[in-house]
Amino acid sequence: MDHLFIGLVLCSALLHAIWNAFLHVSDDRLVQLGTMSLPYLAFGVLGTALLPAPARSAWPYVGASAVLEVAYCFTLVRAYRSGEFGQIYPIARGLSPLLVSVLAFAAHGERPTPFGFAGIALVSLGIMSLALRRGFRFSGEGVPYALLTGVFIAAYSICDGIGARESGSALGYIAWVYLLWSVPQLALVCALRGGPKAVFGSRATLRPGAIAGTISLAAYGIVIVAYRHLPVATVSALRETSSIFAVAIGWFAMRERPGVQRLVACALVVAGAALIRL
Secondary structure, three states, rough: HHHHHHHHHHHHHHHHHHHHHHHHHHHOOOHHHHHHHHHHHHHHHHHHHHHOOOHHHHHHHHHHHHHHHHHHHHHHHHHHHOOHHHHHHHHHHHHHHHHHHHHHHHHHHOOHHHHHHHHHHHHHHHHHHHHHHHHHHEOOOOHHHHHHHHHHHHHHHHHHHHHHHHHHHHHHHHHHHHHHHHHHHHHHHHHHOOOHHHHHHHHHHHHHHHHHHHHHHHHHHHHHHHHOOOOOOHHHHHHHOOOHHHHHHHHHHHEEEOHHHHHHHHHHHHHHHHHHOO
């Protein structure tokens, strides 16, 4: 059963890299963030009406996760505004597995196996190495925002890992998080762009945003379900193998050549993922 969920999380990693690529190439990332919220809102409205509500003990995590997800999305948009996809994405994703491992132990007493912890460390090291260039120096104004994004990722991952287990219904938990996340995100984007017409008035932005949002919704839904069956730190580390897919997308679709050091970093991530499965 564990292997099934490991495979699903790796599929989620690919989906995650794809929707981030959609966001990165958008002419107006803030507008796309708004249009991406529509599938979340639709699922949230239907899910909260049809699915069991989370248990009372899960509600603090529902609220905290929604707030952290909004903060994460806006910080990620700011990072992409001034940095390369192939650098910003690995920094943001690479910081979180180790942070999640520490926080999961502190908040939930969750301790990875020795192989698991070694794998998590290798995944984080490999992912962060993907962002290095020009003599192993970070560059770009987006790096501080990428690091902050990584902190938000770790925080909402812990909230969702605990909340999904407390909820009694992973799908019900997902529906409420998506609803409480999408409404303020849509409102903020509309306020910053001068109203709903500016956000949803063009098919050129509405369609790719809706596609990316649907991909994103599926990607994170898989992760929340996996939290009920696998350690949070393990799920987080496996999910961040999405950085390998991001490098491939950056190489083939955006002409961002990875170089030898990034290929070596990819090998570290693969080795770490293999250790986690032992």
